[in-house]
Structure formats: C-alpha cells, structure tokens
Amino acid sequence: MNNSLTRATLLVSLLMLSGCELVVMDPSGDVASQQADLIVYSTIMMLIVILPVMAMTVFFAFHFRASNKNATYEPDWDHSISLEIVIWSVPMAIIICLAGLTWVATHRLNPYDPLTRIDETTPVTEDVEPLQVQVVALDWKWMFIYPEYKIATVNELASVVDRPIEFKLTSETVMNAFYIPAMSGMIYTMAGMETELNAVLNEPGSYDGFSANYSGAGFSHMRFKMHAFDQAGFDAWVDGVRSSDTALNRAQYLETATPSIDDPVRFFSSVEDGLWEAILNRCVDGESLCQNDMMMVDALGGGGLLGLHNREIYRGMCLADDSRALLALLKPAARDQWQLFAEY
Numbered sequence: 553m554n555n556s557l558t559r560a561t562l563l564v565s566l567l568m569l570s571g572c573e574l575v576v577m578d579p580s581g582d583v584a585s586q587q588a589d590l591i592v593y594s595t596i597m598m599l600i601v602i603l604p605v606m607a608m609t610v611f612f613a614f615h616f617r618a619s620n621k622n623a624t625y626e627p628d629w630d631h632s633i634s635l636e637i638v639i640w641s642v643p644m645a646i647i648i649c650l651a652g653l654t655w656v657a658t659h660r661l662n663p664y665d666p667l668t669r670i671d672e673t674t675p676v677t678e679d680v681e682p683l684q685v686q687v688v689a690l691d692w693k694w695m696f697i698y699p700e701y702k703i704a705t706v707n708e709l710a711s712v713v714d715r716p717i718e719f720k721l722t723s724e725t726v727m728n729a730f731y732i733p734a735m736s737g738m739i740y741t742m743a744g745m746e747t748e749l750n751a752v753l754n755e756p757g758s759y760d761g762f763s764a765n766y767s768g769a770g771f772s773h774m775r776f777k778m779h780a781f782d783q784a785g786f787d788a789w790v791d792g793v794r795s796s797d798t799a800l801n802r803a804q805y806l807e808t809a810t811p812s813i814d815d816p817v818r819f820f821s822s823v824e825d826g827l828w829e830a831i832l833n834r835c836v837d838g839e840s841l842c843q844n845d846m847m848m849v850d851a852l853g854g855g856g857l858l859g860l861h862n863r864e865i866y867r868g869m870c871l872a873d874d875s876r877a878l879l880a881l882l883k884p885a886a887r888d889q890w891q892l893f894a895e896y
C-alpha cells in the first residue's frame with residue numbers, strides 16, 4: 553500500500569515535471585528556443601563530470617567492499633600527479649567552456665537589444681517595425697498598452713506571428729516578473745523604473761503568461777493569455793478592443809489599479825496621451841510630483857527638508873511629457889545646460 557502510494561506520487565511528480573519542460577524546452581519563440589539550447593548545452597557539458605562521478609561512486613563502493621579480497625589495499629597511498637591533472641583540468645576546461653558559452657549567449661540574448669533575427673533563418677531587416685507594448689504590473693492583474701494603436705487591455709495580450717515585439721515594463725506597486733515561457737525568459741517590473749524586453753513568437757497560438765515573482769495575496773491569479781495571430785487575426789483583435797465602450801484615461805487607470813483578485817479580461821478603446829509617462833513617473837493622480845520632475849528639482853538644488861517649500865511651487869506645473877518645461881520657467885538660461893547634462 554505504502555509502496556504503491558510512493559510510486560504513484562513519483563509518477564505524478566514526474567508527469568508534472570515533464571509538463572514544465574514541454575514549454576521551456578520546446579517553446580514557440582526564437583529567444584526562448586535559444587535559451588533552451590543554452591540549457592541543453594550547459595547540462596551536457598556538466599554531465600561530462602557528473603556521469604563519471606556517479607558511475608565511479610557505484611564502482612568504488614562495489615569494488616572496495618569488505619568481502620572483495622582481490623581489491624588492492626593501499627593504506628599509505630597519498631599522491632598521484634596523473635590523478636591531480638585529471639581532477640583539476642577537466643572541470644577547469646568545462647568551466648572555461650561554460651563561461652564562454654554563457655557570455656556569448658547572454659550578450660546575444662540581451663533583452664534590451666533589438667532582435668537581429670526572427671528565427672534561425674530569417675534576419676530582421678531594416679523595414680521591420682517592432683510591435684510596441686507597454687506593460688504595467690498592477691495588484692493583481694496585467695495592463696497592456698499599445699501606443700501604436702492607442703488601445704489597452706487588462707489580462708490579455710496579442711501579437712503578430714514573426715513580428716518582433718518591444719516591451720517596456722513597469723509596475724504600479726511592488727516588484728513582479730513578467731514571464732511568458734513560450735516566448736522568452738522573465739523580466740522584472742519595478743515601480744518608477746522602466747525595464748525592457750525584445751522577443752518574438754514564431755508560431756500562432758495562445759500562450760500562458762504570469763508573474764514569476766511573488767507579489768502578495770492575488771499573485772496566483774495574476775495570469776493572462778498571450779495570443780499570436782496572423783496579421784488579419786490581429787487586426788480583427790484590435791478592432792474588437794476598439795469596440796469597447798471604456799476609454800483609458802487617468803481616472804479609469806486609477807480605478808483599474810485598485811487591488812483586485814482574479815480579474816476578467818478588459819478592453820479599453822483609447823488611451824489618454826502621456827499616460828505611460830505618468831505611470832512611469834508615478835504621478836497619474838495629477839497631485840504627486842512626477843519623478844522626472846523631482847529628479848530635476850534635485851538637480852536644481854534638492855527637494856529635501858530645506859527645499860520643502862519647493863513642493864508647493866512645483867505643484868501643478870510639471871507635466872510628465874515635458875520635464876524641461878518647469879526648468880524653462882524657472883531658469884530659462886539653464887535649459888541648454890540641462891540638455892548637456894542629460895546627454896552626459
């Protein structure tokens with residue numbers, strides 16, 4: 553009874569493990585398949601050490617067992633140059649190879665770099681425009697803004713097969729990790745910061761996406777579907793989103809951003825201008841000082857205790873989409889200097 557239970561548990565966990573491997577090891581996006589290759593090559597390389605060690609463990613335990621009188625007993629043996637050479641050179645060679653492989657792969661797959669190829673045989677040509685998607689991790693749902701189409705969704709993402717996608721990501725509150733295993737590795741989202749991911753999906757289908765970084769009560773429901781359509785399917789999807797009767801303005805954003813668990817898919821027919829910059833700079837409510845303006849205030853002498861009075865002066869003046877407007881107002885002559893400073 554106990555034995556069959558153990559066996560059943562083992563079988564179930566093996567089946568579950570094979571389920572995980574299917575997506576990660578057989579993905580539908582070029583970036584993820586290169587990452588899967590890296591996992592395979594590294595594993596094979598490490599097995600060069602692991603397999604002989606495991607085999608030798610069994611062999612030594614068996615060969616030098618107490619009852620085997622044929623095994624030579626050498627209690628005073630202490631050093632062997634040839635053994636030392638094998639023990640040190642093989643792992644060192646493997647580490648050098650692993651390091652080289654990882655170095656090349658991580659630089660080639662840098663998520664901030666635009667894609668250079670769509671798949672193994674197709675390079676990205678100059679006329680290919682990546683699909684822009686702005687991602688906001690909310691408590692506990694995902695918001696996706698399509699600046700090119702001026703639409704937005706919650707908990708549903710769509711793309712065109714073989715069209716590179718350029719994600720810009722941020723979070724409204726705590727850290728999350730944006731992860732679509734079929735497409736690429738995960739990338740963190742953090743409030744007040746913009747991370748980036750370049751990826752592509754090469755096969756039509758519907759893929760799972762979720763947060764891979766624990767973020768509180770509704771975390772386990774922070775899931776969405778990513779669709780990869782052909783161009784016609786994508787256009788139809790965009791039309792579907794456009795036919796929604798809700799527009800995404802600042803008030804609507806703040807309402808959507810209130811914590812909620814297990815949210816349905818939502819569509820927004822339009823997106824207010826400058827919303828992404830306001831989200832990124834944490835001033836959607838129009839009350840808070842935008843972070844880029846705050847940084848500028850700091851550059852102008854600081855907003856600490858001594859500069860507290862500045863807050864009232866700056867309130868309402870700063871617009872996220874023109875961070876230099878305030879400076880121009882305060883110090884017109886410094887505007888060009890700031891430009892230099894920003895470039896530096």
Ligand SMILES: [Cu+2]
Pocket residue numbers: none
């Ligand atoms: Cu970590």
